[in-house]
Amino acid sequence: MSFSLFMQHLANGVSLGSLYALIAIGYTMVYGILRLINFAHGDIVMVGAYVAFYGIAMFLLPWWISFPLAIVLTILLGVIIERAAYKPLREVPRFQLFTSAVAVSFLLENLAIVVFSGRPKAFPRPPFMDQTFTLGGVRIVSYTPLIIISALLLFGLLTLFIHRTKVGMAMRALSKDIETTGLMGVDTDRVIMLAFAIGSALAAVGGVLWAIKFPQINPLMGVLPGLKAFIAAVLGGIGNITGAMIGGFLLGIVEIMIVAFFPDLAGYRDAFAYTILILVLLFRPTGIMGEVEPEKV
Numbered sequence: 001m002s003f004s005l006f007m008q009h010l011a012n013g014v015s016l017g018s019l020y021a022l023i024a025i026g027y028t029m030v031y032g033i034l035r036l037i038n039f040a041h042g043d044i045v046m047v048g049a050y051v052a053f054y055g056i057a058m059f060l061l062p063w064w065i066s067f068p069l070a071i072v073l074t075i076l077l078g079v080i081i082e083r084a085a086y087k088p089l090r091e092v093p094r095f096q097l098f099t100s101a102v103a104v105s106f107l108l109e110n111l112a113i114v115v116f117s118g119r120p121k122a123f124p125r126p127p128f129m130d131q132t133f134t135l136g137g138v139r140i141v142s143y144t145p146l147i148i149i150s151a152l153l154l155f156g157l158l159t160l161f162i163h164r165t166k167v168g169m170a171m172r173a174l175s176k177d178i179e180t181t182g183l184m185g186v187d188t189d190r191v192i193m194l195a196f197a198i199g200s201a202l203a204a205v206g207g208v209l210w211a212i213k214f215p216q217i218n219p220l221m222g223v224l225p226g227l228k229a230f231i232a233a234v235l236g237g238i239g240n241i242t243g244a245m246i247g248g249f250l251l252g253i254v255e256i257m258i259v260a261f262f263p264d265l266a267g268y269r270d271a272f273a274y275t276i277l278i279l280v281l282l283f284r285p286t287g288i289m290g291e292v293e294p295e296k297v
Contacts, residue, residue, distance in 0.1 A: 001260070001261070003137075004136070004137030004138055005260075006260075007136065007137070007138045008138050008139065009256050009257060009260040010253065010256075010257075011138055011140060011144060012144075012256050013252045013253035013254075013255065013256035013257060014148055014249060014252065014253060015144045015147050015148060015213065015252070016213075016252035016255065016256060017232075017248050017249035017250065017251060017252020017253055018147045018148045018150070018151035018152075018209075018248065018249070018252070019147060019151070019206055019209055019210055019213065019225065019248075019252070020225070020228050020229050020232045020247075020248035020249075020251050020252050021151050021155070021229075021232065021244060021245045021246075021247070021248025021249055021252075022150075022151050022154065022202050022203075022205055022206040022209070022229075022248070023041065023042070023045055023202070023203060023206040023225055023226065023228075023229035023232075023248075024229040024230070024232040024233040024236070024244040024245075024247060024248045025154075025155065025158065025199075025202050025233075025241055025244045025245065025248075026038075026041050026044075026198075026199035026200070026202045026203045026206070026229075027041055027199070027229060027230055027233045027238065027244065028233050028238055028239055028240065028241055028243070028244040029195045029196075029198055029199040029202075029241070030195060030196060030199050031233070031238050031239050032171070032175040032195075032239040032240075032241075033171060033174045033175050033178070033191070033192055033195050034086070034090070034097075034192065035094065036086065036094075036097055036098070036101060037098060037101065037230070038101050038199070039098075039101045039102050039104075039105045039226070039230075040081060040101055040102075040104040040105040040108060041199065041203055041226055041229070042105070042222035042223055042224075042225055042226015042227065042229070043104075043105050043108035043109055043112070043222045043223075043226070044074060044077060044078055044081075044108070044200050044203040044204070044207075044222070045203045045204075045206050045207035045210065045221075045222040045225055045226060046108070046109075046112060046207060046217070046219065046220075046221050046222030047073075047074055047077055047108065047112070047204075047207070047222075048070050048071065048074040048203055048204030048205070048206070048207030048208055049070075049123065049207035049208060049210060049211040049217045049221065049222075050112065050116055050217060051066075051069065051070035051073050051074060051204075052066050052067050052069075052070035052123075052207075052208045052211065053121060053123055053124070053211065053217055055067075055069055055070060056124045057121075057124055063126045067208050070204050070207075070208055071201050071204040071205060071208075074200050074201065074203060074204035074207070075197045075200045075201050075204070077200065078196045078197055078199060078200025078201075078203070079193055079196055079197055079200070081104055081196070082192065082193055082196040083193070085100050085101075085103075085104050086100060086101070086196075087189070087192075109219055109220060109222075109223075112219035113219045116219055118218065118219055119218070120216050120217065120218040121216070121217050121218070122215060122216055123211040123212065123215040123216060123217050124215075125143070125212050125215050126212075128142065129141075129142050129143040129146065129212055130142065130143070143209075143212050143213060146209075146212075147209050147212075147213060150205065150209060151245075151248075154202065154205065155241070155245050158198070158202075158241060159241065159242070162241065167191065167194060170186045170191045171191055171194075171195060173186065174186070174188060174191055174192070175239065206225070206229075207222070210225055224270070227273075228251060228270075228273055229248065231247075231251060231273050231274070231276060231277045232244060232247035232248040232250070232251045233247060233287075234247070234277060234280055234281070234287055235247035235250060235251060235276060235277070235280050235287055235288065236248070236250075236287050236288050236289055236290075237286055237287030237288055237289040237290025238287060238290065239290065240287070240289045240290055242289055243287055243288055243289035243290060246288055246289065247287065247288065251273060251276065254272070254276070255269055255272065255273060258272055
């Protein structure tokens with residue numbers, strides 16, 4: 001394999017990993033506070049892509065209006081889900097909360113099939129995102145740097161928000177002990193709702209960028225990215241934002257490189273991701289940057 005071809009695959013891997021990372025951070029935001037695996041997160045990704053699609057295709061909005069509108073409406077959906085399906089169950093056993101998340105996932109998928117139809121739709125990629133250029137012998141499509149820069153920029157902004165604002169401090173406190181933080185005067189309901197809003201916004205961005213990179217959408221399109229992002233979050237250390245970012249990049253690069261070096265195994269690409277999940281759970285359950293939580297007595 002030539003160096004330029006290797007760099008081509010690396011660019012593709014980083015681009016795919018950026019998408020996994022964006023979606024994985026949404027998982028991590030919720031899990032870090034509620035210890036809930038929000039399996040509806042992948043379907044929120046799907047909704048974000050569909051809202052952007054209909055904004056352009058049906059309402060003829062320019063992309064620079066449709067894309068932000070998709071983010072806003074997806075945030076609203078995430079908040080509604082949290083208020084209706086998760087908030088009433090916070091005090092019940094974790095299994096019931098997990099069951100609610102699975103039920104919300106199936107509900108969104110089936111509603112999407114009814115409302116949007118199950119037929120795949122071609123996503124209208126903006127023309128300037130479809131240009132190609134060559135850099136050092138590597139052919140790059142213009143949406144590739146857009147995806148990578150978007151992921152890094154949003155990660156940086158979120159990191160600053162978490163570590164430099166009072167609300168971010170409250171989120172970090174809730175991730176340690178919700179009850180004690182509430183007793184100290186923090187509005188836990190508001191902070192949890194904001195965490196879902198941020199996670200849904202990242203899911204919407206991930207959904208739109210996913211549709212730009214793979215310009216065909218369908219009601220089940222969020223299932224695979226959601227599962228891969230979950231694996232990335234576990235790999236990096238679920239509950240840790242930096243870990244989710246690292247896990248996303250690693251998973252994307254490994255997937256692409258396996259196919260590049262072993263083309264005959266391309267059909268087993270997804271299986272490698274699930275194998276990584278099993279190995280991490282067996283040998284390092286906390287992930288790369290996760291920490292062992294002390295038991296409460």
